[in-house]
Amino acid sequence: MKNDEFLIAGIAVDNTTYGFDRLFSYKVPDHLSNVKVGQRVLVPFGRGDRFRQGMILSLSYGKEENLKEISSLLDDKPIFTQEMIDTVNFIHDRYFCTYYDSVKVMLPVGINYNISTFYTAVKVNDDVLNSLTDYEREIYDYLLSENKPVKKETILNVFSIGENSLNKLYRQGVVNREDDAFRKTKDATVKMVSLCDDVDINDYKLTPKQQKVAELLTVVDKASVKEVCYYTGYTQSVTDSLVKKKIARYFTDEVMRIPYTVSDVKKDEVVLSPSQQSAFDNLYSKYCDDKASVSLLYGVTGSGKTSVFMKLIEKCFNDNKGTILMVPEIALTPQLIKIFTSRFGDNVAVFHSGLSIGERLDEYKRVSRGDAKIVLGTRSAVFAPLKNIGLIVMDEEQESSYKSEQTPRYNARDIAKFRCYKHNALLLLSSATPSVESFYMAEKGIYNLVKLTERYGKATLPQVSVVDMNEEQMKGNFSNYSTTLKELISSNLIHKKQSIILLNRRGYNTFLSCRSCGQVVTCPNCSISMTYHSANNRMMCHYCGHSVPYTDECPDCHQHTLKFSGAGTQKAEQELVDMFPSARVLRMDADATMTKSSYETKLTAFANGEYDILIGTQMVAKGLDFPNVTLVGVINADQMLYSDDYRSYERAFSLLTQVVGRSGRGDSKGVAVIQTSTPENYVIGLSAKQDYDTFYKGEIGVRKALLYPPFSDICLIGYQGIMEGATIKCANAFQNALINKIKTNYSSMPLRVLGPSQAYVYKVNNKYRYKTIIKCRNSKDFRSVIKETLLEFSKNKEFKNIGITVDINPLSFN
DNA sequence: AGCACGCCGACT
């Protein structure tokens, strides 16, 4: 540093838009000269110097003129390590979001600050007061009587006025304005007491009660005031007088909201079968060599992949390194949580959507401090603030829940890869039906492939029959259940065995159509048919949440002739109840008014044998192990096969294989029935045989021929706007601008552009949606062209009301 | 996105 230079912080500022976002330079004032990268701060921003929160991402010396200064610190210590800041930058330049969006996605919600504006009355002379309107005078008098800063929202509510009136008062100098930052969730603290340093209690003359307390504090060093009162039976006044005499002092300690009871931690060895052991040995050698690498653990359903990575996690834990274990949906894996907490006690932190915001914050802090070294959670667990990561495991790596559908539209697999690279750690992808992309990488030798080909213990694969529903209909059976499936359910009921019935969500919702005019009831805001929900007797839109009470009056022709069509889970359940009146049926689907915890309760009830039949959508295919289930029925396999994008076969294969694999996990042999009207489709036959290898060979051929991942990346650009014409115009303009840039600057870049075209659901929330699909390489050059075009369009006044989103390798083309 | 500044119409 030269003499005339000073410390400058590069700060990611909250609430910027992509169009003008950057790292903003602020001068570090002298009294804050020991700030560190990774600390959050409050800075004045914009013309009005209103406060914004931000995070310091870089520090350097310079002599730039006219910089504003950092106002204050929000964290007394950095909350991000340098590696986490590297991850912030990684997300920023890969997913087209602002710097602070990237910071925010890595933090638990509870840790974020809310900036609120407060107003106070200023003492002014009568001339000024008399110039106010009556209404303004009223507001002024109100603030004067409050005699303390009043939150903006409160004033607006009390007087039902707009913000402009307050701004006017402020400009007149009648009221004062200040911004303050508040945490949504407070740290939970407890009042502690301890003796002051260098105090010998014999030097003082104390009352008997004070003596007792002082003795206690000599022994225990420190205790909460509550504890002191509890053990001595005295009140707080005794400690109060000790503090007054400067013998003891009060301070606050943070407490955790989740009380951890370290109950009988299991120390017994994980027992592995010979094939599991050799898989483990292979993975362990990868873990040990100090290079970052990716391994794919591919094991058939029921082969015991969990035990393998459990042992690996144990090794990592014993090396005092951190582990992240990601699962697709935590509400469906209570068993896994139980296994881990019973083995590792409070060294496990669970990032659980069922936790309150405060609890999540506490879990985050336990990890941040190094108190918990094993993190178990869903997608966002990949951002766990571990300081020294040795291993990241992604269970069921092909699951779509690892991809975020909100900005930043990240894929947890890519973040995991990046963090493992930074920590020289092992990334372990685990699956019975790996994504085609991952298996391809393994085949090419870029990932290390480890196979488990046999089921653990006595369990064998279920016997699967495929039933052609066309034939059933020709025989006069128009119900959801084939004769075969009906008979098997009936026999299971007699033998006190459990059954699982899988319905596909798509096309299985109950919609309403008019018998007079033939119209289907659609959402007024979206181009989607409304579905009927019996739980609240309303018709609802799944896209925007719009709902109206059910009536039989057609909104179009006003005849009272609305009628249900389609077969929802509710209808399929009804049929089941009609067929087997004595059966105890449990229905589960994502739309039912179910909370996360009720999934768990219901699944546990099913596991305990309180129900005979579990019927529902995707969720029934995953989660708990039910040893008593010997029959799995798939009502209609077709809808999942023939949806709209290149991944539908992969998803259908994975779902069918998983659900079929649910049958016969215990001692009894299982059976499964797949009902379809296209029995000749090879995906159905292969998932019945659980033949991933043949499926993969077919699928990779298709991907190569049609240039889909892993042979290309897919970039989906979405345009949303209220005015359809402008939206189309914007889509065309954007696409052309992009193509022109690529042609002039990167003429050799391989590229195929499709579109613009209407999105499948072309209107959501009154916004028209169009899209461009680009097959490309997700390279630095490609991303920089996208970024450049996005910035250009954010400055374009003509299209300022059109939203443009970019999603690289999206889940679907919607 | 906000927010402030500035340049024009309708009001006591």
Next chain:
DNA sequence: GTCGGCGTGCTC
């Protein structure tokens, strides 16, 4: 004259 309407441009 002046209040406040919205159009315009900037954010370290």
